[in-house]
Amino acid sequence: MRTPIPFRGEGKRLLPLAPSFLALALAIALFLPIQQGACAEALPASYDYYFGNLHSHTSYSDGVLTPSDAFKHARDAARMDFHAVTDHGYYMQEATNLHHWFMALEEADRFYAPGRFVTLIGYEWTFTDGHINGFDTSRAASRDTQRSVPEFFEFLAEHSGIGMFNHPNYGIQPNWNDFEYSGLGDAHISLLEVGSGPYRHNIRNERAYRRALDRGWHIGATSDQDNHRADWGTAAPTRTCIIATELTREAVLAAMRGMHTYATEDSNVRVFFSSGESVMGDEIVIDPKALMAGEPLEFRVYVSDPDAADHLELVQIVASGGEVVWESELGQAPPHATGAIGGAYETVVTLAPRSSYNWYYLRAVQGDDDVIVTSPIWVTTGSGIAVCDFAPADAVVREGLSTRVKAEIVNRNKGAIDRVKAVLYETGESGRRAVSSQCVDLTGWAGTDIWFDWTPTAPGEARLQLELVLPGREVPELFQAAPILARGAGITRVLIDEGHNNR
Structure with missing residues (x-):
């Protein structure tokens, strides 16, 4: 199981607060104007935003061309930071085309350029209950060998892999018995496609995301394209953004495991959601007595888009049960309106947890209706x-x-x-x-x-x-x-x- 990040500075410091954030909080508290330079850094200096796609196919299953073509297109045409080829696992077994699995790995290594472009090889495990992507395993799972959801969870556990719930649309699949909780699955399923392909439009799966969170799953948000054509990354501007220490395979996989991600329909919007030293994907453990006393926590909200035309319309914090517990309607607000700093929106929100187990995620909507959804921050008493x-x-x-x-x-x-x-x-x-x-x-x-x-x-x-x-x-x-x-x-x-x- 994932280890919760302790609250109030106890234990390891995952993301130390930048001095600029402390200046912002003090300015808000005193109702003082905030200088633009005070919020120049959205993240601590050791972290950065990386945009890419975690779901695509080639002719090694039911897509077109090769992983080499996919990586080249994603890097040069889509200008993404990372890209995963996830062909269907049953195409790459001993009874089918096992050599394609090893060819894909070799092709990924040829295009891997640390600091510039990260290549990943995964696979899609398909089953009547729903499809799941697998990453960081030595071989691909198949519906012909892992013939049930529990068997696939056991495969991920055996190989210490990472799982992602794919296109959880209730209209096309039962979503793993409506996200029935499995502790073994939860230990290895880290992500869910809040946005998913196929092809040239994005399907929003926020309802399924909330349902999985309510039923106890610890999963982060992604938005992927499920490409089956030669349009890897260019089919739509949707992206998964990963917050990581560096652009390497190890750092990207660690961020995926830690759920330091958000799903975005805009290709370059920067979003940061945190509370104290914990960021999206982390769990804050509070004293049960603090819950009984109604002690609040502060959440930091940051949204910035380098494109001037992409103004922010709405920012919300969504909590357990899908309740919107805070929102700010901005509309056509100019850059220097309340909370907007040099084209960025930043504020601090105070919320008191209502239960012993809570989740909160940030949701932003731009003027062109692009939606951004972050991974949650969990606030619990640590009872499990x-x-x-x-x-x-x-x-x-x-x-x-x-x-x-x-x-x-x-x-x-x-x-x-x-x-x-x-x-x-x-x-x-x-x-x-x-x-x-x-x-x-x-x-x-x-x-x-x-x-x-x-x-x-x-x-x-x-x-x-x-x-x-x-x-x-x-x-x-x-x-x-x-x-x-x-x-x-x-x-x-x-x-x-x-x-x-x-x-």
Whole structure:
């Protein structure tokens, strides 16, 4: 499992804050004007932005030409910093064309130029539940040998590989049983195509991204082209941006594992999302008592595009459940409007985590409707427990009428946790009242459903809270449901005649 980055300076410093950011924060706090030079560096000096594509094909499977052609086009025509050829794995097995796998590796080595252009060879594992790209393994997986999703996860684990969920569009595939949580898979699947091809248009998969995050997956955002024609990188301006220490294979693969990425429909926009020393892709572990006390965290937002025509329309922070917890509408704002510095937008946002497990990502929209989505920052209490689908089963909830409330408890720990006390509370201005409680055993690396009975006592907005008492932990874990509208007892019943179609 990935090691969380400790909060408040404890342990390793991943990305130290630049002095320019400290100057910015102080200026915002004092409501002083900010000099343009104060924000000249979007990233610490040792890091940079690198743009490329992590999903493409050649004639070694169902595309055209060769990996050499793909790398040359991506480097010279698309002017990308990195490019991955990911032909279908079942084309490169002993029973098919195994030699193509080794030829692709040799071609990638010929075009690899550290500091200028990084070449990667991966493969696409195709299965009825969904397609997944694999990277950094000694051979390609195939649907003919890895015949189920768990078997593919085992293959990645055996080879210490990196996985990426491909084109997670609910219209074309079931998305791995709606992103059913697998701890083994989560240990190696690092990325998801928030934007994906095919060909000359981008398909937005933000709904699937949010669903995977809610179900406990730790994955970062990419936007790739799934090229099958000779247009590697030029089919569309969409890019995956990687924040890395240098332009080498090792650094790019490390950034992919660490989810230091964002998905962009603009080919060169710079985005930085951080909190303290943690950046997109990191997990911040807070004291459970700080959560109970409502202590906030500061998030830094930075968006900059070197193209003057690409003005920023909207910036949002999206949180667990898909809730927009902060946004700034900029419209046609000139460069020196509030928060815009020399053509860049930068601000600091204060947010208080609501639950023991939270994720936040930055979403930006440009004037031409290009969308940028970053990898999340997770804020948790370190228990390894997430909760999703915490809501009544009934679409309409009525005062005085019992309804069933479900929650899926995701145990991201490898080991099982037995005898967890789960208490459902209804909260309001007068405090909270216990509705029901039970004990539940949590399977390791999996989700467990739990059900409660709840009867709203009054019409209007109701709020539910789930408290989990884990053995050996002093402070309970807290999770909030989205607000629920309870209808009055006298709600009108409407009968609909579906036997006629009079128009």
